[in-house]
Amino acid sequence: MIYGNYIAGEWQDPGASGTFPVINPATGEVIAEVACATADDIRRAIDGADAARAAWAATPAIERSVVMRRAAQIMMDRIDELAAILVKEQGKPLAQAKGEITYGCGFIDWFAEEGRRAYGTTIPASVPDKRIVIIRQPIGISVAITPWNFPSLQLLRKLGAALGAGCPMIAKPAELTPLSALEIARAFDEAGLPKGLLSVVCAPEPYEFTDVIMADPRVRAVSFTGSTEVGKLLMRRGADHVKKVSLELGGQAPTIVFEDADLDAVVVETMASKFRNMGQTCVSVNRIYVHESIIDELADRLKAAMAQMPIGDGLEPDTAVGPLVEPAALEKVQRHVDDAVAKGARVVVGGNRATAAHLKSDQFFEPTLLVGVDESMQVMQEETFGPVAPLVPFTDEADVVARANGTPFGLSAYVFTRDINRAIRVSEALEFGTVGINDSTFSAVQAPFGGYKESGLGREGGFLGLDEFMEYKFISIGHVG
Ligand code: NAD
Secondary structure (H helix, E strand, O other): OOOEOOEEEEEEEEOOOEEEEEEEOOOOOEEEEOOOOOHHHHHHHHHHHHHHHHHHHOOHHHHHHHHHHHHHHHHHOOOOHHHHHHHHHHOOOOOHHHHHHHHHHHHHHHHHHHHHHHOEEOOOOOOOEEEEEEEEEOOOOEEEOOOOOOOOOOHHHHHHHHHHHHOOOOEEEOOOOOHHHHHHHHHHHOOOOOOOEEEEEOOOHHHHHHHHHOOOOOOEEEEEEOHHHHHHHHHHHHHHHEEEEEEEOOOOOEEOOOOOOHHHHHHOOOOOOHHHHOHHHHHHOOEEEEEEOOOHHHHHHHHHOOOOOOOOOOOOOOOOOOOOOOOHHHHHHHHHHHHHHHHEEEEEEEOOOOOOOOOOOOOEEEEEEEOOOOOHHHHHHHOOOOOOOEEEEEHHHHHHHHHOOOOOOEEEEEEEEEOOOHHHHHHHOOOOEEEEEEOOOOOOOOEOOOOEOOEEEEEHHHHHHHHHHHEEEEEEEEEOO
16 A cells, blocks of 8 residues: 655645655564655645635634534544554554544544633723733644554544644654544645645655745744654754744653552553553653562552553553554663663563564563662663663652652652541642543543643643644734724
């Protein structure tokens, strides 16, 4: 199958500028070729967005919502097909792929309605006969740059907010996983989204894409999800035209398990958070601080739970652990495990590539449990982005909170305790954008999501999500005699 780019409402001839392959990480097979977008293609996408911008901004939000909901329904009607494409390009188990698409479509529905609630306000003036009115307006042309780990969700969340706010969007998916984004374009095209409001350009050379969008003053907002390093680069590049840059970046999430925690809940929640998408999520539990009085018992329980996780192709119905997305990802996971072991950690279970005979590629890594971990090890310093759970002992609350906060990242954190006072105290002391109390699975379209410190800028979803794509205007009305 060969995909062209979707540029300003037209499917590009895929033969025109060469293609790049999309590889199934579970099998090593090429599943599709995708056209490489050129600088001219990207400029055409911006021109198309510029031509469509004013009419969409002027379209009543209730009419915009009809098109958006139709597209979400088309995707939900096609969820089996779309989930299989997602699994093949990215690797996660099929049930998780369906969950991702359902959640993503939930954002389209949410923002279809939020657009109708883009309220302004009036403010009492300081002099008689004056009126102060605040209105919110779409910011203009927006760009989404998305990562490979949630190729459907990350785009749908940004696209819902942009379209709901009244803005066109040009999307650049990750080069490893462009197919889900192109299928999203297909759904919006079929739903009747006016031409120009959405383009999906697949640029295997992202620097060229960045050069074009950052040089064009008509692009007003750039919403990025990905690594902190690239996020910082985009923030710098956005400065020339003072673009609004929203960033959802890396995390290094801590969990703190106090001695009074419900260990059944800890195991269920930690397994879900650690091994969803094989640990390749920005909110994945990466540093598991456990009170020293219960660390052995928790290690035993986690080990038992990890033994129940079949490894395989995500399309197989029983699979709980699929492949990592690319060879470099696997090498990083192995490097982190080896570094921890060299510095004194002990592997309780896992620790290596999975090599069972039924596996068709060498990109599978065993679910791994490490004990005897400390902060000197790479697993504690940077995202492993893989199925590795490091347990670290602690004894003192203030000390563990300081250690949890001792990172440049601040995306998400988790606390397990039955003591409500401690839960409140610790959750408020943690410098993270999301804190789960006895909860590691907090995805919700209605809640704003984002990071503190170097984990990001701005919020996605919830009642704040539209603001990344809107300006506030203050209109001061004087008195004419
Ligand atoms: P990445 O930064 O390498 O790539 C993300 C996107 O940026 C891709 O589309 C890529 O093509 C593009 N890109 C790379 N260099 C670019 C450049 N110079 N100009 C423009 N675009 C460029 O990240 P990744 O490896 O795809 O994703 C993993 C990272 O994403 C992890 O750090 C993870 O924590 C983070 N992440 C964060 C969130 C969140 O919500 N905070 C969610 C998912 C992933």
